[in-house]
Structure formats: C-alpha cells, structure tokens
Amino acid sequence: MTHIVHAAAEDIRSEDSLLLIKELSEELGLLYGGDGTAGFQLSDVEVPRAAFIVARIDGYPVGCGALRPFDETSVEVKRMYTRNGYRRKGIAQAILAEAERLANELGYTNLKLQTGPLQPEAAALYERVGYYRIPVFSGNWDRVLAYQKDLVHEKV
Template identity: 75%
Template sequence: MISIITAAKEDIRASESEQLIRELSEELGRLYDSDGTAGFQASDVEVPRSAFIVARSEGHPVGCGALRPINETTVEVKRMYTRPDFRRKGVAQAILAEAERLALEYGYTSIKLQTGPKQPEAAALYERVGYYRVPIYSGNWDLVLAYQKDLQR
C-alpha cells in the first residue's frame, strides 16, 4: 500500500524537526567531510516570510526542507532531506511543492537552491520539477550546483 505524503510548515525547534536536521547534517558531513550544516541555523527560518517544512507519512516525519529569505523577491530552499527508507517515494517533491506554495503566499517571485556534486539524485529531481542551473549565488565552494525556479502566480 502506498502511503500519502503530506508536507506542511512546522516548528524548527520541535524535537522531530531537530532530529531530521541532525540526520541531514550527519549525511552531508560524511559525503563532503564537513560539519554538514552548509551554514544553516535554525534562526534562518525564524524570520518573516520563512518556513521550516516537515514531510510526513502516516504521521511520521520522513523529510524536511526550509525556506530562507535572500532578498525581497527571492527565497532559498535549504535543508532538503528525505530519510533513506522513503527516498524515491515523492517526499522531496511534496516538500518542494509546499515550499513553492509558501513562497508564492509570501510574495516571492523566484526560488533558489544549491546542492553538491555528490548528490546527483537531488540535482536530477530539481531539474525534473522545473529548476534551471544558475551561477553560484552563495558561498565560495566552486563545486556547488545552483538552481533557480521562477514562480508564477
């Protein structure tokens, strides 16, 4: 049986949210030999027009993502993560759909994100759902893959 995936804004300080972020940071730390935080802090999404999104399957947290403002018209997706057992089941797409819905609600006209070369599945997903490559817009690591999607009202 296929379970329904839901994604909605939740409190980033909730224990389930913090656990998802820890799992992502550990995974990215192993992939890139770093602390895995990618410069993200919980306070990044405790400002107006930002959000932390949790995806759930049968009530259980299975993934997350965050919306962090860049400027008045552009918001960035950060902390995209799907627990390994739930990958390729629509979790990331549900998170992105909710991120895009919220971005429009908050009045943004474009959404950006960056991923790394050791995450080809993520890059393929972003391209599949309408994101296109742009120059790196944050940080100084030249291996970053940056993407953007223009939002339509």
C-alpha cells in the first residue's frame, strides 16, 4: 500500500517538531559524540525567511528539515531527519522538495547544507537530487561534506 508523504512548514515548537529534533540529536550524538545538535537552536528558524518542515504520512510525523537563513541569497538546510522504519521511502526527498519550494518563495537563489562522513546515504541522496560539493562553510571539522543546490527561477 502506497502512502502519500505530505511535507509542509510547521511550528518548530510543536510537540511533533520537538520530538523529531530530539530523536535526530540523539542519533547524531551516538554517531559523532556530543549532544548531536550541531549548533542548531530552535530560534534559528524563528526569524524572517526561515522555516521548519515536518513530513507526515497519514498525519503521523515521519521526518523533518529546517531552513535557516545563511545570507541574502543562500539558505541553509538543517535538521534533516527521517525516522527509522520510514527511510528509503521518499521522505527526505519530499522534505527537500518542500525546502526548495519554500526557499524559492522566500527569494533565495540557492540552498546549502552540510552532512557528516558517517551518513553516506544522506550524501548520496543530496547528490542524486542535484546538490553538488562545495567547500566546508561552517565549523572547523575537516571531514564535513558540504553541498549546494542552485534554484532555477522561472521568468514570469
């Protein structure tokens, strides 16, 4: 049975959003050590031109992602996460598609993101959907994989 994934901006302080962020931080903490937050704060997306996206199947929260302003033309994708049991089902692609749609709507020309070397599936996904490698832009850990995707603005 095919379930439709619905990804949309939601309140980052909702119960579902906070639970998804907590699960992701715990998973990243186990992978890389530390608290797994990668310096992300809820307030990072409580500013203009930012968003927090929750993906749902039949109303159940299965993943998330955030858009944090980077500069006037770039937005950073943060907190990309899909719950275990829902991976490899198009959840992350739905989140990224909504992130790109929102970024375009918010007037950005590109999206940037960073992932770690212990997440090869994430890196493969980003490359599959059009992100390309760029120099690390945040943090001082040399093993970070940084990516960018340029948005194509339609002429009206």
